[in-house]
Amino acid sequence: MIIVGVDGSVAARAAVEWAANDAFRMRVPLRIVHAVDRSPYQISKHPTPAMPDLLLREGQRILREAEALVRERQPAVEVETRDIEGAPAEVLREQAEDATEVVVGSRGRGGFASALLGSVSMHVAGHVRCPVVVVRGEHRPTYGxxxxxxxxxxxxxxxxxxxxxxxxxxxxxxxxxxxxxxxxxxxxxxxxxxxxxxxxxxxxxxxxxxxxxxxxxxxxxxxxxxxxxxxxxxxxxxxxxxxxxxxxxxxxxxxxxxxxxxxxxxxxxxxxxxxxxxxx
Ligand SMILES: Nc1ncnc2c1ncn2[C@@H]1O[C@H](COP(=O)(O)OP(=O)(O)O)[C@@H](O)[C@H]1O
Ligand SMILES: [Mg+2]
Structure with a gap:
């Protein structure tokens, strides 16, 4: 199984496309993972009916969008989605434990605008045992x-x-x-x-x-x-x-x-x- 991490960013979208194509080539299923990270937002851990859980809803939206992209690009690929509470780097590390490979974007939605590599990508590339693929946002021709x-x-x-x-x-x-x-x-x-x-x-x-x-x-x-x-x-x-x-x-x-x-x-x-x- 290939794991791809998504956060709604341009680079994560490119990662999803890359992962879908690779899942097709390798004939393995694809799991799209979004970590629902509450820590930096200081949003209540126990949402009341009056205060709907915006982060969860946003996560669901990001996952649905990514899943739709996979179905459009690689309809033959078996795809599932997961939203998991926790810090993204930790969540992806856990998910990687029995994965074929992990795919992430080079950047996310946070971090410094000028950074070339986000902290989640850096952590995952440094700590996961299976191959980690880091994908950039821009579209490029195929070179063969x-x-x-x-x-x-x-x-x-x-x-x-x-x-x-x-x-x-x-x-x-x-x-x-x-x-x-x-x-x-x-x-x-x-x-x-x-x-x-x-x-x-x-x-x-x-x-x-x-x-x-x-x-x-x-x-x-x-x-x-x-x-x-x-x-x-x-x-x-x-x-x-x-x-x-x-x-x-x-x-x-x-x-x-x-x-x-x-x-x-x-x-x-x-x-x-x-x-x-x-x-x-
Ligand atoms: N909450 C998250 N859930 C799943 N994957 C994530 C999450 N946040 C980041 N990622 C993955 O890590 C990549 C790089 O993001 P990150 O390292 O957070 O960069 P930045 O510091 O620019 O936000 C994203 O493109 C995505 O693939
Ligand atoms: Mg980030």
Whole structure:
């Protein structure tokens, strides 16, 4: 089951469309969730008949609208709605427990107008175990390409698996982007690096890990993109011509941590296309 969180915002609407299309591709049901969050509003927890529960009614309206959108775009998808009391981040985290994936908008109705990423999206992307897809509000053309960022850690294996599956279901090409940087100590005079050797080794390590997947996904057209560049910039650039950017939750250095790595966090803020964060 795919879970999508809605709050009536433009980005949440885009998230619903994205989730409906993915539910169709994956042939799984879709659950639309709205968290009824009373805390910031200081509205009575015990509404009297004289004071109807506006938040509940508004939530119902948001859910109905989202459900109608799914039925219009993907009539074959099995869809249900839930309104649940609680803080949105907590509610979505709980809902995610046995989900295939969670989809949220990059922004909501609250927060700072200038923020690129809302607090709910940030929290969900950082704490949920299943893949989390963060979708932006604006409409974009289809490019026919999925991009996945890989580093040299085993942590990105699940991200690769997710990306291959997405590319296959979409009939898209898959760009495997590995941006590498020579560590600072390499410039120390006593360390002599043969740059050609480093470059060849980087290419080889990407090819090696792709070999296994290529066997299982013979139909997916692969683009191996190994660059000497800053990973966050390289991935953000590639996202301009992609339908989906897939990253691991963290790479080397943050093993076992529940928070996001710096590249994952960076692309969540700056990518031009939907971003899937896949936890190891
Ligand atoms: N009350 C809610 N119920 C369900 N999902 C929500 C709720 N609030 C936010 N979300 C989800 O999180 C996304 C980002 O919202 P949020 O992080 O709250 O941004 P902002 O800070 O701009 O309000 C929304 O597009 C929606 O998918
Ligand atoms: Mg919000």
């Amino acid at each position: 390409e999925v991009v996945v960022g890989v580093d040299d850690s085993p942590e990105c294996e699940p991200a690769l698996a997710y990306a291959f599956e997405q590319a296959k279901l979409r009939g898209s090409a898959l760009r495997v982007l590995h941006a590498w940087q020579v560590p600072v100590h390499a410039f120390a005079p006593e360390a002599s690096y043969d740059m050609d050797e480093v470059r060849t080794a980087q290419h080889q390590s990407v090819s090696d890990r792709l070999a296994i997947f290529s066997r299982d996904y013979p139909a997916v057209k692969l683009v191996e993109d190994v660059q000497s560049a800053d990973p966050m910039n390289a991935l953000t650039d590639a996202s301009e011509r992609a339908d989906l950017l897939v990253v691991g939750s963290h790479g080397r250095g943050a093993l076992g941590s529940m928070v996001l790595g710096s590249v994952s966090r960076g692309v969540l803020h700056h990518a031009h296309c939907p971003v899937a964060v896949v936890r190891a």
